[in-house]
Structures are given as structure tokens and as C-alpha cells.
Amino acid sequence: xxxxxxxxxxxxxxxxxxxxxxxxxxxxxxxxxxxxxxxxxxxxxxxxxxxxxxxxxxxxxxxxxxxxxxxxxxxxxxxxxxxxxxxxxxxxxxxxxxxxxxxxxxxxxxxxxxxxxxxxxxxxxxxxxxxxxxxxxxxxxxxxxxxxxxxxxxxxxxxxxxxxxxxxxxxxxxxxxxxxxxxxxxxxxxxxxxxxxxxxxxxxxxxxxxxxxxxxxxxxxxxxxxxxxxxxxxxxxxxxxxxxxxxxxxxxxxxxxxxxxxxxxxxxxxxxxxxxxxxxxxxxxxxxxxxxxxxxxxxxxxxxxxxxxxxxxxxxxxxxxxxxxxxxxxxxxxxxxxxxxxxxxxxxxxxxxxxxxxxxxxxxxxxxxxxxxxxxxxxxxxxxxxxxxxxxxxxxxxxxxxxxxxxxxxxxxxxxxxxxxxxxxxxxxxxxxxxxxxxxxxxxxxxxxxxxxxxxxxxxxxxxxxxxxxxxxxxxxxxxxxxxxxxxxxxxxxxxxxxxxxxxxxxxxxxxxxxxxxxxxxxxxxxxxxxxxxxxxxxxxxxxxxxxxxxxxxxxxxxxx
Numbered sequence: 001x002x003x004x005x006x007x008x009x010x011x012x013x014x015x016x017x018x019x020x021x022x023x024x025x026x027x028x029x030x031x032x033x034x035x036x037x038x039x040x041x042x043x044x045x046x047x048x049x050x051x052x053x054x055x056x057x058x059x060x061x062x063x064x065x066x067x068x069x070x071x072x073x074x075x076x077x078x079x080x081x082x083x084x085x086x087x088x089x090x091x092x093x094x095x096x097x098x099x100x101x102x103x104x105x106x107x108x109x110x111x112x113x114x115x116x117x118x119x120x121x122x123x124x125x126x127x128x129x130x131x132x133x134x135x136x137x138x139x140x141x142x143x144x145x146x147x148x149x150x151x152x153x154x155x156x157x158x159x160x161x162x163x164x165x166x167x168x169x170x171x172x173x174x175x176x177x178x179x180x181x182x183x184x185x186x187x188x189x190x191x192x193x194x195x196x197x198x199x200x201x202x203x204x205x206x207x208x209x210x211x212x213x214x215x216x217x218x219x220x221x222x223x224x225x226x227x228x229x230x231x232x233x234x235x236x237x238x239x240x241x242x243x244x245x246x247x248x249x250x251x252x253x254x255x256x257x258x259x260x261x262x263x264x265x266x267x268x269x270x271x272x273x274x275x276x277x278x279x280x281x282x283x284x285x286x287x288x289x290x291x292x293x294x295x296x297x298x299x300x301x302x303x304x305x306x307x308x309x310x311x312x313x314x315x316x317x318x319x320x321x322x323x324x325x326x327x328x329x330x331x332x333x334x335x336x337x338x339x340x341x342x343x344x345x346x347x348x349x350x351x352x353x354x355x356x357x358x359x360x361x362x363x364x365x366x367x368x369x370x371x372x373x374x375x376x377x378x379x380x381x382x383x384x385x386x387x388x389x390x391x392x393x394x395x396x397x398x399x400x401x402x403x404x405x406x407x408x409x410x411x412x413x414x415x416x417x418x419x420x421x422x423x424x425x426x427x428x429x430x431x432x433x434x435x436x437x438x439x440x441x442x443x444x445x446x447x448x449x450x451x452x453x454x455x456x457x458x459x460x461x462x463x464x465x466x467x468x469x470x471x472x473x474x475x476x477x478x479x480x481x482x483x484x485x486x487x488x489x490x491x492x493x494x495x496x497x498x499x500x501x502x503x504x505x506x507x508x509x510x511x512x513x514x515x516x517x518x519x520x521x522x523x524x525x526x527x528x529x530x531x532x533x534x535x536x537x538x539x540x541x542x543x544x545x546x547x548x549x550x551x552x553x554x555x556x557x558x559x560x561x
Contacts, residue, residue, distance in 0.1 A: 034164075046069075047068060054122075081437075083115045124187065211343050216336075220348060232295075253352060276364055311559045397418075398450050403433065405455055484551045527550060
């Protein structure tokens with residue numbers, strides 16, 4: 001008897017001919033790029049190195065587009081952003097040892113933010129594997145060990161025939177909820193050796209859906225239906241699951257106020273009558289959430305930033321929907337539902353009834369008025385003026401990428417992202433240098449709209465070399481550099497804690513002249529001219545730099561007192 005699936009597995013005559021007579025001159029590196037193309041990849045990021053040359057030589061025989069950055073960590077940030085924007089696993093090609101290790105900080109950010117990155121590194125020759133000290137260039141006793149605590153999964157190849165399956169398994173891992181970075185390493189000799197293996201064509205590596213357990217969603221629906229003061233915290237998991245529409249339906253059905261975490265910016269409309277916006281570093285917001293008798297947390301682990309620095313202590317029942325098993329109930333007891341946010345919200349929508357609550361919108365407006373009063377009392381007009389200028393200059397459909405800088409910390413709480421998946425920052429792992437290279441990755445993903453990067457001068461110096469990348473590939477990124485002559489937020493922290501700052505002051509290069517030396521237009525602006533200058537730069541095709549000399553201050557925290 002012949003089954004349907006037998007017919008599906010039977011090769012066509014053309015496939016049989018191609019398999020029996022593969023083109024000559026192929027090496028292990030060709031299997032890498034063929035597998036990536038077969039999985040649906042179109043763009044790869046990276047940096048060549050001696051052990052990885054077999055992969056890079058194979059690129060010229062493929063249709064994959066290559067975006068080469070100047071530092072491996074920046075290539076990782078670019079791949080991270082490409083993965084966030086497209087929802088695809090972004091290939092990142094790296095060399096062994098120093099090249100591989102330089103990407104670690106970027107991969108930590110991708111892991112913290114659940115960005116799908118498929119890192120493929122070379123390794124020393126097969127004969128050197130196993131932990132012995134053979135003296136190969138770039139040799140590490142166990143290179144993969146450096147990545148196991150950072151990425152979702154590690155896949156080591158030792159023969160050419162293992163390459164397609166290893167990359168397919170890694171691809172599936174990267175795109176299974178929760179998304180994240182994965183690591184594949186292939187020895188130099190395997191990448192360089194000639195192969196007569198058939199050309200890799202379509203590869204099936206579809207991720208599995210993470211469905212909620214129905215008995216748990218039934219209990220959650222019952223709790224929400226009987227709640228008197230429900231509230232919702234929406235995290236980055238809502239954005240990654242493309243579940244913003246379902247979240248809004250549920251919030252409106254429940255009449256429940258919604259606050260978005262900094263990673264969940266845009267998950268709920270900023271000016272909706274039920275929107276608490278993103279004021280999580282605020283005691284008034286903390287009080288409202290603690291007062292909820294049922295708190296629904298979707299796609300957030302309620303970590304340090306999402307819990308007002310762990311001062312948040314819910315008094316009611318907590319329902320937590322989270323795809324990352326390690327985050328489930330890690331900070332607060334809850335009805336934990338291990339599931340993709342979209343699937344779980346759909347299950348709740350199918351059972352939760354309409355709930356009338358005339359007071360919900362009034363509580364939201366009262367809270368936002370209290371927040372505004374608190375901020376206005378601190379004489380921070382300059383900071384609000386600058387952030388407002390950025391928002392007005394940036395087209396509503398353009399994504400923005402923010403480094404770890406004071407203006408970004410303001411944006412976490414006070415910036416309207418306008419849409420899901422539009423505002424991104426390095427707040428997951430908190431490393432410097434993310435904004436500009438990440439924006440380059442987003443521009444590579446979608447060249448039809450301008451992309452904004454925002455950095456302080458300290459973070460800008462981490463990635464200044466990528467101005468060459470922006471110019472080489474003519475990427476449509478405008479880079480706003482807020483120059484205060486140092487690590488501004490660390491200056492504030494140290495002054496507040498110790499009475500004076502140490503090691504926070506930086507020599508100030510001429511960023512406009514520096515940009516122009518790369519062939520990138522630059523302009524020095526002021527708070528008053530920022531909106532017009534930024535609007536003009538964003539409207540012009542290709543890369544540009546806008547430098548704003550300004551000393552910004554943070555609003556006072558509420559968790560310390």
C-alpha cells in the first residue's frame with residue numbers, strides 16, 4: 001500500500017538528476033549557504049575570518065545577500081534587529097575564537113529580548129577538537145562552552161553530512177517560542193573540503209506551536225470573569241507573538257487597564273482610554289497594579305525594570321502567560337500558563353464574557369494625571385522637549401532603535417511607539433553600542449522606510465566604525481547622537497550615590513566631521529532646531545548623523561523612597 005506521505009518523500013525526476021549529478025567545485029561552505037537558502041533566508045550578516053573562509057567563498061555562489069559589519073558584536077546587533085523586524089531567524093556568520101567571542105554581548109541581548117539569531121561559527125580543524133592543546137590559531141579548549149549559558153541551543157558539526165540537519169535544527173530552535181539566538185559551529189576543514197553531497201534544496205524546520213493547557217486557561221477565564229478590578233501587564237511576548245490585536249480585544253472586553261513593559265512598547269495603543277502607557281518606574285502605577293484583584297501578565301517575566309525594581313508586590317491573584325519556562329513564576333506566585341501569548345489570548349477570548357466597569361477609564365486618566373504632575377514638578381522641560389521633537393520628526397511607521405542612554409530611559413516610559421514592534425532598545429541585557437548597528441539591521445530588513453538610531457556619545461563610540469557599513473550598503477538610517485561629554489547616566493548615579501562621579505568623562509570628537517569622513521552627511525543641531533533637522537535627515541535617502549550637544553537629566557525614581 002502506498003501512503004500519501006510516501007509520495008511526498010519520493011523525489012521528482014529533476015531532483016533525482018540533481019542529486020546524482022551535483023555541480024562540481026562545491027565545498028562544505030556551500031552546504032551551509034544552500035541550507036540557509038532552503039530554509040528561506042535571504043540576508044546574512046557577519047565578518048569573515050581565516051577559519052570561516054569556506055562559508056564566505058560559498059556566498060559568491062549563492063543568491064544570499066551579505067551585509068558585512070566591522071565588529072562581530074555589531075554584526076550580532078544587526079542580526080538581532082533583523083530578526084525582531086522580520087520574525088525570521090537572522091543568519092550571523094563568524095570566525096573562530098576571538099571573532100566568535102566578540103559576539104557574546106550581542107547574543108546575550110538577543111537572548112534577553114527573545115530575538116531569533118542563527119549564529120554559525122567556524123571551528124579549529126576537526127583534529128584539534130576534544131579539549132587538547134594543539135596550538136591552532138584561535139584555539140579554545142571548548143568554544144561551545146562559552147555560548148551554552150547565553151544561547152538557546154548549541155549544535156556542533158563534525159562532518160559535512162551533518163551540516164544541513166544541524167542548521168535546520170538550530171533554525172527550528174531559534175524560531176520556537178520563545179525565540180532566541182542559537183549557535184552552530186563547523187570545523188575549518190569541514191567547511192573547506194570538497195563535497196559530492198547533493199545540493200540542499202527545501203528544508204523543513206517549521207517551529208512547533210506552544211499551545212496553552214486548556215484546563216489552565218479555563219481557570220484563568222473564570223478568575224477574570226469574576227474580577228472586580230482586573231489589570232493587565234503586557235510584555236515583549238505580546239509583540240513577538242503578533243498578539244497586540246487580541247490583547248486589545250481582551251482588555252476592552254474586560255474593561256481592564258493595560259500597562260506595557262519597556263520591551264512591550266506598542267503592544268497596546270498609547271492613547272487608548274484603558275492605556276496606562278509605560279510608566280512602570282512610577283509608584284502611582286505600582287499602586288494601581290498592586291490593587292488589582294486579578295492581574296493578567298502576558299509575555300513578561302516581571303523582572304527588575306518591569307516591577308519598579310522589584311518593589312512591586314501584588315496583593316491579588318496573578319495569571320502569568322509566558323513562553324519562556326524559566327520566567328514562569330520566577331518572581332511572583334501565579335497561575336502560570338506556559339504558552340505563546342497569541343494562542344493563550346485567543347483561548348481567553350473564546351471564553352471570557354463582557355465585563356462592565358464604569359470606573360476603569362476614570363482610574364486610568366487619574367493615574368496619568370498623577371504621573372504628569374510628578375514629572376512636571378521636577379523642572380524637566382528640556383528632556384520632554386527633546387523627546388517630543390524626536391516623536392514628531394519620526395514617521396509613524398518607522399522603527400527606532402535606542403542605545404543605553406538617558407534619552408532612551410525617558411523613551412522607555414514616555415515615548416509613544418505608535419505601533420507594535422516599532423521601538424527597540426538594549427534593555428534586555430543592558431549593554432552599550434546597540435542602537436546604530438541594530439538600526440542598520442532593520443534598514444536591511446526593510447529599505448522602504450527610514451530607521452532612527454539614538455545613542456549617547458559613550459554608546460556611539462562603541463559602533464562608530466559602522467558608519468563605513470552604513471555608507472557601503474547605503475542603508476537608510478539616521479543616527480541621533482546626544483553628546484554630553486561622558487557616560488551621562490553613570491555620572492548621575494555616581495553623583496547621587498557618592499557625591500561625585502569618577503571615570504565618566506570622555507574626550508569629545510567632532511562627530512559631524514567624523515561622519516563626513518566616512519562620506520555620511522552630518523549636522524550639529526540644538527534642542528530648538530532638533531525637530532526640523534531630524535525631519536530633514538530622515539526624509540533624505542541613505543545614512544545621516546544628527547548630533548545634539550545636550551546635558552539631559554533623568555526624572556527622579558520612586559522605588560528608592
